[in-house]
Amino acid sequence: MSSRSNYNNNSLHSSFKSKSVCQLNCRYCNGVLCRRGMKAILLADTRVELYSTDAAPIGVQLVANDYVTRNCLCQIRDVACLGCGNVVGYHVTQPCEVCMSACNNGHFWMFHNDSVKAKERMDPTGQKPLLWAQLLYHDKSPNSYDDECEIICR
Amino acid sequence: MLPPIQLNGFNNNTAVKYNNVSHDLSIIPSEKLKYNIHSWSSYSQPYHPKNIMVNKPQDQSSRWSSSSNNHMQFVTIKLDKMSIVKTITFGKYHKVHVCNLREFRVYGGLTPNNMIELLHSGLINDCKTETFALKFKTNDIVFPCLYIKIVPLVAWGTNFNFSIWYVELRGHTQQQIVEKAYHEYINYRENEVIRLCLKHFRQRCFLDTFNSLQQLTNIKLEDQLLTNLHTNLVINGDFDTTEEILYRASERNLFDDYIRDCQCKPVWRRINATDKNGNSPYMRGGHQMCIDSELGKIYMFGGWDGTKNLADFWEYDENLEEWTCLSLDTSKDGGPTPRSCHRIAYDSINKQIYVLGYFIETPDISANKESDFWKYDIASRRWIKLSSNTAAKGGPSLICDHQMLIEPKSQMIYIFGGRNQSKNNGEDNYSGLYSYSIKEDKWRLLRSDTNQPEYSVQLKSRIEHAMLINPETNELYIFAGKRYKDFTERKNNYLSDFYIYRIDDDSVIEVSKNYTMQGGPDGGFTQRATMDVELGEIYMLSGLLNEKNSNVDTIKNILWVYNIKKNKWTKIYQNTNYGSEYNNRISEIEPCTRFASQLVYDTKRKVHYLFGGNPGEVIDQSIRLNDFWELKLVRPNNEDILRSAKFHIRKQKYKEICNTGEYLQALKYLQNNVSEVVNHNDENESKEFRELTKFLFNIKQNPNNNPKTNNIQEKNDMLNDVYQERTELYEFLLKYFPNSMKEPLENLVDLVPIS
Numbered sequence: 001m002s003s004r005s006n007y008n009n010n011s012l013h014s015s016f017k018s019k020s021v022c023q024l025n026c027r028y029c030n031g032v033l034c035r036r037g038m039k040a041i042l043l044a045d046t047r048v049e050l051y052s053t054d055a056a057p058i059g060v061q062l063v064a065n066d067y068v069t070r071n072c073l074c075q076i077r078d079v080a081c082l083g084c085g086n087v088v089g090y091h092v093t094q095p096c097e098v099c100m101s102a103c104n105n106g107h108f109w110m111f112h113n114d115s116v117k118a119k120e121r122m123d124p125t126g127q128k129p130l131l132w133a134q135l136l137y138h139d140k141s142p143n144s145y146d147d148e149c150e151i152i153c154r
Numbered sequence: 155m156l157p158p159i160q161l162n163g164f165n166n167n168t169a170v171k172y173n174n175v176s177h178d179l180s181i182i183p184s185e186k187l188k189y190n191i192h193s194w195s196s197y198s199q200p201y202h203p204k205n206i207m208v209n210k211p212q213d214q215s216s217r218w219s220s221s222s223n224n225h226m227q228f229v230t231i232k233l234d235k236m237s238i239v240k241t242i243t244f245g246k247y248h249k250v251h252v253c254n255l256r257e258f259r260v261y262g263g264l265t266p267n268n269m270i271e272l273l274h275s276g277l278i279n280d281c282k283t284e285t286f287a288l289k290f291k292t293n294d295i296v297f298p299c300l301y302i303k304i305v306p307l308v309a310w311g312t313n314f315n316f317s318i319w320y321v322e323l324r325g326h327t328q329q330q331i332v333e334k335a336y337h338e339y340i341n342y343r344e345n346e347v348i349r350l351c352l353k354h355f356r357q358r359c360f361l362d363t364f365n366s367l368q369q370l371t372n373i374k375l376e377d378q379l380l381t382n383l384h385t386n387l388v389i390n391g392d393f394d395t396t397e398e399i400l401y402r403a404s405e406r407n408l409f410d411d412y413i414r415d416c417q418c419k420p421v422w423r424r425i426n427a428t429d430k431n432g433n434s435p436y437m438r439g440g441h442q443m444c445i446d447s448e449l450g451k452i453y454m455f456g457g458w459d460g461t462k463n464l465a466d467f468w469e470y471d472e473n474l475e476e477w478t479c480l481s482l483d484t485s486k487d488g489g490p491t492p493r494s495c496h497r498i499a500y501d502s503i504n505k506q507i508y509v510l511g512y513f514i515e516t517p518d519i520s521a522n523k524e525s526d527f528w529k530y531d532i533a534s535r536r537w538i539k540l541s542s543n544t545a546a547k548g549g550p551s552l553i554c555d556h557q558m559l560i561e562p563k564s565q566m567i568y569i570f571g572g573r574n575q576s577k578n579n580g581e582d583n584y585s586g587l588y589s590y591s592i593k594e595d596k597w598r599l600l601r602s603d604t605n606q607p608e609y610s611v612q613l614k615s616r617i618e619h620a621m622l623i624n625p626e627t628n629e630l631y632i633f634a635g636k637r638y639k640d641f642t643e644r645k646n647n648y649l650s651d652f653y654i655y656r657i658d659d660d661s662v663i664e665v666s667k668n669y670t671m672q673g674g675p676d677g678g679f680t681q682r683a684t685m686d687v688e689l690g691e692i693y694m695l696s697g698l699l700n701e702k703n704s705n706v707d708t709i710k711n712i713l714w715v716y717n718i719k720k721n722k723w724t725k726i727y728q729n730t731n732y733g734s735e736y737n738n739r740i741s742e743i744e745p746c747t748r749f750a751s752q753l754v755y756d757t758k759r760k761v762h763y764l765f766g767g768n769p770g771e772v773i774d775q776s777i778r779l780n781d782f783w784e785l786k787l788v789r790p791n792n793e794d795i796l797r798s799a800k801f802h803i804r805k806q807k808y809k810e811i812c813n814t815g816e817y818l819q820a821l822k823y824l825q826n827n828v829s830e831v832v833n834h835n836d837e838n839e840s841k842e843f844r845e846l847t848k849f850l851f852n853i854k855q856n857p858n859n860n861p862k863t864n865n866i867q868e869k870n871d872m873l874n875d876v877y878q879e880r881t882e883l884y885e886f887l888l889k890y891f892p893n894s895m896k897e898p899l900e901n902l903v904d905l906v907p908i909s
Binding site for chain 2: 028029030031061063064080082083084085086
């Protein structure tokens with residue numbers, strides 16, 4: 001589980017709202033893994049930097065079985081890139097009490113730093129980075145591949 | 155393009171001629187084959203198919219990865235030279251990977267469009283390199299390949315693309331050999347095409363074409379005996395001579411192949427034998443039996459009676475149907491201590507029995523964990539201790555649930571698998587393949603479980619498997635059993651694979667990675683197997699089963715027959731109900747379900763004997779069985795076949811009499827000659843016979859007797875009808891004859907593509 005602050009359904013702590021939204025590509029096959037990435041640090045080991053997201057990402061799938069690391073008691077399971085099958089991160093299937101009570105960003109999907117390439121997304125003006133505050137909770141649907149560019153038919 | 159012609163069924167003399175190439179191939183070592191990538195279905199960047207040519211297990215990108223996981227994916231390899239391809243080796247990533255091929259097929263051929271299947275198997279999702287034997291001959295025809303096509307079917311992770319990391323092919327490229335094989339293969343195909351034409355022309359009554367083609371090519375369609383049969387039956391309509399030919403064929407045992415292929419009927423008989431004092435062996439499981447087929451004597455030693463190990467030693471006389479207790483406790487007669495899960499093997503030349511291994515209870519840490527090795531001399535009734543610790547002499551440590559057998563001519567004992575119980579200082583969990591020379595008193599480790607020759611098929615050790623020896627080919631057949639990754643793992647891992655170990659050249663051939671997938675038995679444990687080398691058959695009685703899609707063990711008595719030549723399993727018996735009530739009720743009809751029983755086969759009398767075992771009683775787990783059974787596998791004999799053949803021949807003759815309009819004669823023939831060859835116990839045949847009367851009321855006008863119709867066309871039609879009917883009868887009768895004698899099974903018309 002990653003980073004501080006409490007996540008309360010549709011309201012993110014202000015420190016997360018100001019973070020930029022990243023698109024994450026697989027470092028191995030370049031396939032799109034996720035369009036809602038957030039740079040974060042691991043709660044259980046703050047030296048570890050990674051990317052996290054709030055909903056099941058489009059380009060990955062769970063593989064193998066749950067396991068527990070030395071850091072905490074969270075049950076986690078690896079996720080692999082659908083393009084090349086390499087393990088690119090993990091999903092917290094059952095968070096532990098310690099992590100849940102600590103300050104976290106509420107994200108259960110993590111990507112290893114060395115497995116992904118991150119690119120900041122731009123806001124509709126194309127000038128400034130897109131911030132988490134501008135992403136709406138109800139847009140969280142994993143299927144909405146492109147959640148800010150609406151195609152208008154007129 | 156026509157689909158490939160199946161390579162089966164042709165002349166005996168041609169088969170002998172082609173053996174030369176196969177013989178050469180077993181002597182020459184195989185070499186690594188150079189290749190290039192010829193074509194592929196798709197790939198995703200940067201996983202180009204050419205990556206499979208190099209083995210870099212550390213590099214995640216050194217692989218072919220498809221860009222889709224549909225069933226259209228493939229990679230086709232073109233070899234530098236036309237070669238005889240014998241093995242394929244798959245390298246893998248250094249970690250497990252969801253893109254590894256759980257199931258795949260390999261095809262080979264001389265052109266990319268005309269290939270036959272060489273392998274259907276799957277990879278284990280680990281980092282170990284795997285080697286598979288490829289089919290390179292069928293019916294003794296060695297066929298060279300220029301193209302090899304790998305078709306992924308299922309990846310380990312659903313929804314993931316397929317990846318292949320490394321492919322190595324091994325075989326023969328020597329020009330002389332490959333060219334020889336190529337010419338023989340091409341000749342074979344040319345011959346088969348001519349034979350298919352000959353069959354077609356004769357079937358369609360183009361007899362002039364048939365004769366001229368036969369004369370021009372000098373290729374024989376079939377054995378002379380069958381040509382005689384055809385001439386007499388189809389052309390001359392001489393039914394009496396037809397019957398005579400079949401009778402002579404039966405005298406020459408020509409129906410043996412057919413009889414062997416017939417489904418046999420199991421007949422159980424419970425033997426209630428005792429010794430002279432009225433005693434018989436007590437209940438037990440995990441015991442051992444061996445048989446002296448020559449004298450008809452069965453020996454039984456040890457086992458577990460539900461509470462303790464046994465050391466009693468019995469002899470059963472098949473002719474007298476009588477037990478004799480040779481010893482109530484062999485340890486008091488200078489022999490082995492009480493034991494179970496040991497193995498015994500019988501030396502038919504010196505009439506001696508060997509004993510090795512036993513099971514130790516896990517809490518029993520104080521137990522002596524040294525592996526003793528015994529010999530019993532039947533003539534002198536004496537036990538001889540060959541070794542008190544075989545491990546010290548280079549043999550196996552203390553093992554249980556292994557397999558042991560003797561090749562009597564060479565006086566060699568082979569021991570494979572088993573659980574290693576004295577495991578300390580990093581020894582393998584599973585015992586490997588050992589040989590023991592009786593003459594030299596010398597052990598040799600042929601294959602350890604963990605350290606096996608590179609680029610060869612791995613012989614995974616196991617427990618409670620089956621092992622048999624074919625003394626004609628000097629091959630060990632190894633199949634079934636159980637293997638955990640380690641013994642703490644609780645997951646069932648029942649095997650349904652089949653390997654041949656060739657003693658002469660110390661090589662392993664994989665016959666099947668999973669025979670369940672090919673319609674064979676389910677994976678299981680404590681199977682009991684026997685073999686009849688004469689019939690080319692292996693029999694296997696199932697014990698504990700792990701049936702498809704189930705995690706629960708079931709105990710069923712299922713008897714399978716495996717035809718060695720055809721690589722085919724057939725289920726011939728299963729007792730369907732389970733539960734002690736049912737079991738008790740039928741205890742005189744067939745044996746109740748069990749495992750850890752013992753089964754031996756008398757190769758001379760062709761009878762199986764089954765004794766005891768564990769019924770798997772849930773309430774009282776200490777119950778073991780002491781029932782003794784005889785099992786005969788009954789097949790049709792020559793008389794049955796002749797009778798059935800006569801029925802079909804006389805049916806035709808009767809119909810033809812009906813055609814002449816002589817219905818009184820027809821009726822008389824039906825009542826006398828046809829009736830006497832009908833098996834009235836067979837409902838279908840009896841019905842067919844009764845329905846024959848309808849032809850009496852359906853009499854056609856014979857054009858010869860009818861002055862009004864001089865219509866040649868009509869007459870020809872009728873003759874044609876008769877020719878067709880007789881041809882059908884001829885082809886029906888062919889089923890009794892061996893493939894090597896008869897016309898091709900395929901039909902030319904089936905080779906016409908419909909598109």
